[in-house]
Structure formats: structure tokens, C-alpha cells
Amino acid sequence: MEHEQLGRILPDGVDTSESDELDATWRMLGAIDSPAPNSERMRARLDAVIDAVEHTHTVPRPRLFDSYVLQGLAAAAMLVIGIGIGWFAGSDRLRALRDGESAAAVAEAERTRPAQTDASAQIAAMRSEMHDLREMVSLSLMQQQSASERLKGVTWTGQLDRPSGEVVSALLDALMHDPNVNVRLATIDALERFASREEVRRGTIQAVSQQPSPLVQIALIDFMVKTNERESMPALRRLAMDPQVNDAVRARAAWGLQQLG
């Protein structure tokens, strides 16, 4: 084997006696065994992970659907919708002008109404598509490796009028598991709109005691106060009384309890 003789991988100029000594050590290293892995157990653990990923996540496809492509698509869709809305708004204006002119013009306008109803349906469909696209962009960005991209994803959710449960779940997941503190802080702001949802209430109460970052804990306590979440009081009480908890967090929890009480 190539590396059984150390001399071959040492730099030039090492003197022979030293090289021989080191070579003896190198050869003796070959006598140190390593424990064998428990492959079966390790494979079972990995299979559990694979299973969980396959069943719980829609795996983001790399490259093809990266954020730049999605952002481009979103921009193109917005342009098309903008032109569409402009065109139909122009038609409405024309109809209003005609309303003031004559009965004949009104009758003419009424004749065109079915076409306008059809146009309204088209606008609604386009709005729905736009909404779906925004959701897709948000979810995709939230799964990127770069923290700033994930931050963008969280911010994008603010543009959604009625986000689906998937978006709210993604925000809660980011709050609990995102390694970046700034992303976790941003999710708290983003979740504020959905504070009345049961899963958000439960998720944020759970997060307040599990967060490793005092900054995020404090932001969550503020969130509880702002949303008047009285069910969080037991969790805040535990924080306020736990000597292991960061002093600032304890003080904030005590303040939160006063506000909610």
C-alpha cells in the first residue's frame, strides 16, 4: 500500500536516521485496531431518517428551482397580472364614462356585462395563481442553505393574504429548528398575524421554554404579551423561577407574567 512507508510521503531533505525512526513509529501505527461499527443499528437509524424525510417533506429540487429562478417566475407573473389588471381597469373606466352618456350606451354596457364577469373570474384565477406562486417562493426560500435567503423567505410570507397551513408549519418549524437566530427572530414577527391559530399558540408556547437563544426567548415573551396569550403563563412562570435560565430572560418572563396577570 502506498502509505505503508512513511518515507514516501515525507518532504525531501529529512535525514535517513530520522526517517527510519519515524518510519518505525508509522509502521507500529498499523497495529492499532479500530472498533467495528454496528452497521445494522446505524442503518436502521438512517432508514428512519430517510423515511421521515420522504413522508414529511417535499424535498426541494436543487438548482432548477433555486431562489433566483423562482424570483424570476414571480416577477414575470406579477408583470402579466399587472398588465391584465390594467387592461380590465381601463375597460371599467370606459364603461363608467358611457354610463353618463345615454340609455343606449347603458344598454350597450349591459350587453358587454357577461364578458366582464368572465374577465373578473380570470382576474380571480390570476390572483389565486399569484398567491400560490408567492407561497411556493416563500417555502422554497425558507429551505435554502443561506440564512439571508431563509430570512427573505420568512419576509415573503408577509405578502400572503391567506397563507396555507403549510406556510404556517414552515414558519413554526423555522422558529423551532432554524440554526440562525435572526431567522428565528423574523419568524416570530411573521407568526404574529396568525397568533389566533391553535397550532401557532401551541408552537410558540412550546418554543419559549425550548429556545437556546435568550434573544429569541425574550422576543417570544414579548409576543405572548402582545397577543395576550394567557395560556403561556405556566411556561413563563417556569422560566422566571428557573435559576439556570439567563437573567435577562427571567426578568422578562417575570415582567410578562405581570402584564398577562
Add this chain to the structure above:
Amino acid sequence: MHAVWKGDVSKLGVLFERHHRPLFDFLARMTGNAAAAEDLVQEVFVRVLKYRATWRDEGRFETWLFRIARNARADFFKNRGAEASIDEAAEYPSRAPLASETLARDREVARLQHALMLLREDKRELIVLARYREMKLEAIAELLGVEVGTVKVRMHRAVKELRDIFLRLNESPSWNTNNSVGSCPTA
């Protein structure tokens, strides 16, 4: 890896079968702790899944994999405290003490194993990669992001320091027959 990269997560099992043994060996020798190595191998494959989009079909897959393994190990000890592995290696020998002096050679190997665990991590890593993983110098250089010449110089220093520690342990009265031989601790 190409299939995993394209989203076929089930193919991760194939990668695991191919690579988990060398990874485990590297991590067990680096941490001196079989249980930790097992956890870390798991972590490496989870990271492969998580970061598969960053894989580029250009360099060697093994280099990419070991880069992930190095980072996972570094994070592990960042969380646990830098000296955890060495303490465990010293405190939890895997085999019963030897009484017979006829096994002097085995005892020497045990000293060398101990010396290896006392060696600075970056130096130990070089030795483990070259001696046990039989990684070529070019691959080590790529993994560490340095020139091949630099690897050679560092290798020289690492083996020299290992030998010095080994010799000091030979002279040390605290190293006696209570120490074990043979394999990495199983924790």
C-alpha cells in the same frame, strides 16, 4: 450521489453502505469514542441529505464526504468541550488490563495509541487520513485546502511529535501495566 442530489432520497442508503465503514473508522480514531463516532456517522449522512444541493459533480465524492465529517466532528466537540474525546480515550479502555510482560509489544502499541490521542487534533487527523484511510496526498491537500508540499511538511511534523509523545510516555512512571492495549476505546 447523483440520484440523491436529484431528489431520490432513498439512494442515501446505497451511499451509506458504501461509505459508512471508512467514515466510522476515521471518526472513531479521531474521537477515540465508538459511540460518538456512530452518532457522527449518522450526522454526516443527515448533512449529506441537507446539503446535497451544494454537491458538485466535479471533485471526488469522498473528499466532499470527509469535509462534512470533519465539520460534524468539529461541531460535536464545540458543543461538548474540546477535551471530551481525549478524556474518554484515557478513562475508558476497551480491554482488561494485561498482567503478563510477554505482551510488551502490545503495551507499546497501547502507548502509541495513547500518544495519538494526545496529539493535537489537526496533526492526528493528518496521520489518520494517511495511515488508516490511505488517502492520497493530493486528496488530503484538497480536503484541507492546502498544497501537497504543505501536507508533506505537516505530516513530517505530526509524526515527529507523535514519536516524541510516545517516547515521553515510555519514560513516564505513570504509564504502567494498568493501561490497556489494542483498539480504540468503545466508550
